Amino acid sequence: MKANYHKYILNFKRPSGTSRGVLTQKETWFITLDDNGKMGIGECGILRGLSIDDVPEYEEKLQWVCEHIDLGLEELLKETVHFPSIQFGLEQAFRSLQSTSPFLLFPSEFTSGNAEININGLVWMGDKTFMKQQIEDKIEAGFDCIKMKIGAIDFDTELKLLQFIRNEFTAKDIEIRVDANGAFTPDKALEKLKQLSEFELHSIEQPIKQGQFEAMARLCEQTPLAIALDEELIGVFDVTKKQQLLQMIKPQYIILKPSLIGGYGGSNDWIRLAEEMNIGWWITSALESNVGLNAIAQYTYTLGNTMPQGLGTGSLYTNNIEAPLEVVRGTLQYNPKNEWKTNLI
Secondary structure (H helix, E strand, O other): OEEEEEEEEEEEEEEEEEOOEEEEEEEEEEEEEEEOOEEEEEEEOOOOOOOOOOOOOHHHHHHHHHHOHHHOHHHHHHHOOOOHHHHHHHHHHHHHHHOOOOOOOOOOOOOOOOOOEEEOEEEOEOOHHHHHHHHHHHHHOOOOEEEEEOOOOOHHHHHHHHHHHHHHOOOOOOEEEEEOOOEEOHHHHHHHHHHHHOOOOOEEEOOEOOOOHHHHHHHHHHOOOOEEEOHHHOOOOOHHHHHHHHHHHOOOEEEEOHHHHOHHHHHHHHHHHHHHOOOEEEEEOOOOOHHHHHHHHHHHHHHOOOOOEEOOOOOOEOOOOEOOEEEEOOEEEEOOOOOOEOOOO
């Protein structure tokens, strides 16, 4: 078996704002396998400044993995514990290699075009006019769950945007999730959560920066608004430590990004632990290309979680890989009549 890797730069259609800055490009990496002409592909989706494996030796590790591909998946996963995005790329590539088609990783009613996945509509940060327009566009497009990035512009302006939605739509009509990406300080967070809760929001992701365990635990205990951990899960590799983190913080939800937490294996660990503690969860892509998004979506469907998932990122880029994935009326669908168009493999 031969393995190769290469970098691919995804270009955003328009700059996309978060509390950590504005994104114009997204770097990703592909691992391809060739076993006597049978091909497999996986995406190693790294997020600079957020992924735990954003380290200088990242490409060196990819090279090592390709040179030692004959070790097999199980052994390679052990050797890449601190490189969760590479683990996920490997899981995809080996599953792809063994499949009847390189992009058919989990055959199901979803991949046959007979079922869909409910997803949230993502509203990026920007000035009030831009964010308001995005909200109107998402509602017009048929989304009944909207996720709004907050924490980068004036908080009062963000509250007015939420008021704008609630003036038109009740919580039964439109579910609203907000994502602070750790923008609040521990001393101000509870007061802000109280203000946000007036708009009957579903939840808030990562109100304060990760790593402040005691402060986050207090927030989760006192909050009037459900809290979902996101970045908090990154870099927690050991199952016992995962369990300890959930037992200490006791969040209402956790959000799983396979590229950031060790792929299918890492996600399965978190899901099992969360369900043992009656903690809710959903799955989100991490700005992968359609190759990674497809791998996440097919896996997500098999889990049977009916909550809206965070899988609506396929249309962000000017140079994404053409895929059968389609967003239709607030759902992600796989149209088997459409073909993959790529020269990656």
